[in-house]
Amino acid sequence: xxxxxxxxxxxxxxxxxxxxxxxxxxxxxxxxxxxxxxxxxxxxxxxxxxxxxxxxxxxxxxxxxxxxxxxxxxxxxxxxxxxxxxxxxxxxxxxxxxxxxxxxxxxxxxxxxxxxxxxxxxxxxxxxxxxxxxxxxxxxxxxxxxxxxxxxxxxxxxxxxxxxxxxxxxxxxxxxxxxxxxxxxxxxxxxxxxxxxxxxxxxxxxxxxxxxxxxxxxxxxxxxxxxxxxxxxxxxxxxxxxxxxxxxxxxxxxxxxxxxxxxxxxxxxxxxxxxxxxxxxxxxxxxxxxxxxxxxxxxxxxxxxxxxxxxxxxxxxxxxxxxxxxxxxxxxxxxxxxxxxxxxxxxxxxxxxxxxxxxxxxxxxxxxxxxx
Amino acid sequence: xxxxxxxxxxxxxxxxxxxxxxxxxxxxxxxxxxxxxxxxxxxxxxxxxxxxxxxxxxxxxxxxxxxxxxxxxxxxxxxxxxxxxxxxxxxxxxxxxxxxxxxxxxxxxxxxxxxxxxxxxxxxxxxxxxxxxxxxxxxxxxxxxxxxxxxxxxxxxxxxxxxxxxxxxxxxxxxxxxxxxxxxxxxxxxxxxxxxxxxxxxxxxxxxxxxxxxxxxxxxxxxxxxxxxxxxxxxxxxxxxxxxxxxxxxxxxxxxxxxxxxxxxxxxxxxxxxxxxxxxxxxxxxxxxxxxxxxxxxxxxxxxxxxxxxxxxxxxxxxxxxxxxxxxxxxxxxxxxxxxxxxxxxxxxxxxxxxxxxxxxxxxxxxxxxxx
Numbered sequence: 075x076x077x078x079x080x081x082x083x084x085x086x087x088x089x090x091x092x093x094x095x096x097x098x099x100x101x102x103x104x105x106x107x108x109x110x111x112x113x114x115x116x117x118x119x120x121x122x123x124x125x126x127x128x129x130x131x132x133x134x135x136x137x138x139x140x141x142x143x144x145x146x147x148x149x150x151x152x153x154x155x156x157x158x159x160x161x162x163x164x165x166x167x168x169x170x171x172x173x174x175x176x177x178x179x180x181x182x183x184x185x186x187x188x189x190x191x192x193x194x195x196x197x198x199x200x201x202x203x204x205x206x207x208x209x210x211x212x213x214x215x216x217x218x219x220x221x222x223x224x225x226x227x228x229x230x231x232x233x234x235x236x237x238x239x240x241x242x243x244x245x246x247x248x249x250x251x252x253x254x255x256x257x258x259x260x261x262x263x264x265x266x267x268x269x270x271x272x273x274x275x276x277x278x279x280x281x282x283x284x285x286x287x288x289x290x291x292x293x294x295x296x297x298x299x300x301x302x303x304x305x306x307x308x309x310x311x312x313x314x315x316x317x318x319x320x321x322x323x324x325x326x327x328x329x330x331x332x333x334x335x336x337x338x339x340x341x342x343x344x345x346x347x348x349x350x351x352x353x354x355x356x357x358x359x360x361x362x363x364x365x366x367x368x369x370x371x372x373x374x375x376x377x378x379x380x381x382x383x384x385x386x387x388x389x390x391x392x393x394x395x396x397x398x399x400x401x402x403x404x405x406x407x408x409x410x411x412x413x414x415x416x417x418x419x420x421x422x423x424x425x426x427x428x429x430x431x432x433x434x435x436x437x438x439x440x441x442x443x444x445x446x
Numbered sequence: 447x448x449x450x451x452x453x454x455x456x457x458x459x460x461x462x463x464x465x466x467x468x469x470x471x472x473x474x475x476x477x478x479x480x481x482x483x484x485x486x487x488x489x490x491x492x493x494x495x496x497x498x499x500x501x502x503x504x505x506x507x508x509x510x511x512x513x514x515x516x517x518x519x520x521x522x523x524x525x526x527x528x529x530x531x532x533x534x535x536x537x538x539x540x541x542x543x544x545x546x547x548x549x550x551x552x553x554x555x556x557x558x559x560x561x562x563x564x565x566x567x568x569x570x571x572x573x574x575x576x577x578x579x580x581x582x583x584x585x586x587x588x589x590x591x592x593x594x595x596x597x598x599x600x601x602x603x604x605x606x607x608x609x610x611x612x613x614x615x616x617x618x619x620x621x622x623x624x625x626x627x628x629x630x631x632x633x634x635x636x637x638x639x640x641x642x643x644x645x646x647x648x649x650x651x652x653x654x655x656x657x658x659x660x661x662x663x664x665x666x667x668x669x670x671x672x673x674x675x676x677x678x679x680x681x682x683x684x685x686x687x688x689x690x691x692x693x694x695x696x697x698x699x700x701x702x703x704x705x706x707x708x709x710x711x712x713x714x715x716x717x718x719x720x721x722x723x724x725x726x727x728x729x730x731x732x733x734x735x736x737x738x739x740x741x742x743x744x745x746x747x748x749x750x751x752x753x754x755x756x757x758x759x760x761x762x763x764x765x766x767x768x769x770x771x772x773x774x775x776x777x778x779x780x781x782x783x784x785x786x787x788x789x790x791x792x793x794x795x796x797x798x799x800x801x802x803x804x805x806x807x808x809x810x811x812x813x814x815x816x817x818x
Contacts, residue, residue: 110761110762110765110767111758111761112762112767112769114767114768114769115768115769115772116769117749117769117772117773118753119749135765139761139764139765140736140757140760140761140764140765144736144737144757147737148737148739148755148757148758149739154755154757154758154761155758156753156754156758364512364516365516365519365520367520367521377489377491381490381528382528383520383526385512385516385520385526386483386520386526386527386528388512389482389483389511389512389526390482390484392511392512393482393507393511393512395482395484395486396486396487396768396771397484397486397487397488397489399768400487400489400772401489
């Protein structure tokens with residue numbers, strides 16, 4: 075279980091297979107995010123139709139609602155949400171630091187108030203692992219602290235705490251059918267990132283995540299961090315770049331040796347009427363689309379693009395019909411999954427590096443991570 | 447085209463086939479409502495999965511947004527919303543009288559202000575037919591006035607106006623690929639209803655609708671009206687009871703010779719977390735369902751019931767995830783469509799009258815038309 079086989083390489087880019095209890099993950103892979111045990115507005119059938127394989131869900135949210143014990147009682151997350159392909163849960167760390175009200179951190183863990191009802195809770199590495207064991211995803215994450223990358227002094231403290239918490243997470247883990255990934259932190263400082271990569275790699279986890287990126291740093295800074303970190307990671311373990319997922323980020327990440335990505339961007343953009351396309355990101359509420367009888371993307375093979383016009387989707391948006399969000403979510407997720415399929419083909423054929431700039435050009439104007 | 451063949455009878459109940467340019471309608475049939483060219487939260491694939499055949503859309507809404515000319519320019523309603531089975535549009539009359547702000551009625555038509563932006567518009571029989579010809583549904587409706595059933599004096603005036611408007615609607619109609627149905631009005635007064643049924647039947651339209659019911663009268667009053675009207679209608683034309691659709695209403699309507707029904711109830715209930723079930727209508731937000739691992743209805747064959755637990759759907763509701771509305775809509779619509787399939791089997795086998803009371807008992811506590 076959890077064997078990772080690199081099947082092809084093209085410079086730093088790799089294609090591979092990561093075996094899990096719920097099937098093989100073909101990498102590089104983009105994972106849709108199902109924060110609350112649902113990828114917003116989509117059924118599992120929609121996800122299968124667009125060839126989604128890995129789905130991420132959030133420990134912080136599910137712990138608060140409906141509760142991890144309840145999910146365990148109903149057969150675990152796969153059964154609860156009826157997703158029978160691989161799943162991943164995060165540790166809850168990132169959400170505690172970004173969503174929770176008034177949080178107090180110490181070396182043992184974090185006390186925080188729920189963003190839902192203000193009730194007080196405490197996460198420690200042991201608690202995060204216990205919750206993730208109740209949820210039962212195939213890939214689980216060590217509890218980590220994601221700090222402001224611009225606060226250099228604090229970043230080192232947070233990184234060191236993340237290392238101790240990774241050791242405690244590993245020690246707390248009991249289920250053999252879950253792969254625990256350690257998380258590299260260290261902000262945007264090359265020396266800290268190198269130290270963190272070396273330390274986390276030494277733990278021998280079946281995969282390694284890179285956290286603390288796409289949190290306000292520049293694209294150039296993110297690329298530099300990846301160029302420092304991935305050469306220090308073992309070749310035979312999958313590398314997961316957390317929370318990153320514009321088309322440009324995926325291409326640039328793969329080029330720097332990343333295997334797994336996740337991001338809320340495709341579904342969040344969809345709820346704001348924004349669609350990925352080779353013409354650049356389209357705001358489908360725009361009046362210019364009122365009579366446009368083309369699909370969002372004529373080259374896309376998704377249900378939305380094979381079936382509906384931009385004019386119809388714009389009508390749904392203007393009429394405040396929720397189906398608009400569903401249809402654009404299908405397209406936006408398929409766009410990224412399809413991009414990953416294309417990238418895998420290029421890596422297998424040894425042409426990824428040669429085609430990288432064309433790919434980046436094709437997806438330009440879809441790059442912004444700016445919140446919509 | 448538009449031939450109606452009665453294939454089986456059981457006292458007043460009939461099973462039949464109504465041929466349309468988009469395929470045969472097997473009756474009795476329940477039509478989901480897609481007010482704004484979409485059955486709320488569902489894709490056409492979802493509708494095909496639950497064996498929906500006829501879908502209704504609203505002339506008033508589509509005229510205002512996106513505009514009937516725009517829909518025609520994009521190939522008509524079937525192509526616009528990608529529903530390639532039979533469709534029906536209403537005349538806009540009911541919405542003008544119930545939704546529009548400040549309306550002024552005269553013998554020629556109605557001037558009203560849009561509920562969206564307050565702009566002024568005018569519907570006449572000729573205008574309603576022109577809009578419906580632009581939309582292009584298989585079945586279209588004569589422009590009618592639906593009045594308060596408790597205002598007896600006015601009801602007669604409105605009925606007489608409806609008759610003159612039916613004649614004008616027929617005269618205005620030009621497309622041979624659309625069936626125009628006249629509408630019987632007359633409130634809850636037996637004499638008016640009889641006069642209206644006789645008059646509308648005399649127009650020779652390929653189908654006849656019964657309007658002005660489910661607008662505040664009692665169930666007993668509705669049954670009385672049907673018992674007066676349907677014996678006066680030709681046997682070889684389908685009868686459409688407009689806007690009526692609790693499980694009990696369908697059973698009672700079929701027993702009185704109705705062939706076609708439509709209602710927003712299944713999807714509206716779904717948005718309010720309420721599901722049809724043989725146990726009675728379930729409010730799935732109820733805490734009692736938090737750990738309930740049964741489907742909404744163990745006897746239902748819909749995707750929702752074959753796939754998800756009540757506990758999962760309750761979680762989606764509590765977490766404000768829109769997928770809840772989609773899943774309950776699928777179930778509620780399938781419940782009514784499935785009930786109609788069952789009724790058709792009974793009529794074909796000559797056992798509908800014998801089983802009617804058992805059916806009513808099975809669906810009791812799902813009867814209320816009260817707005818949720």
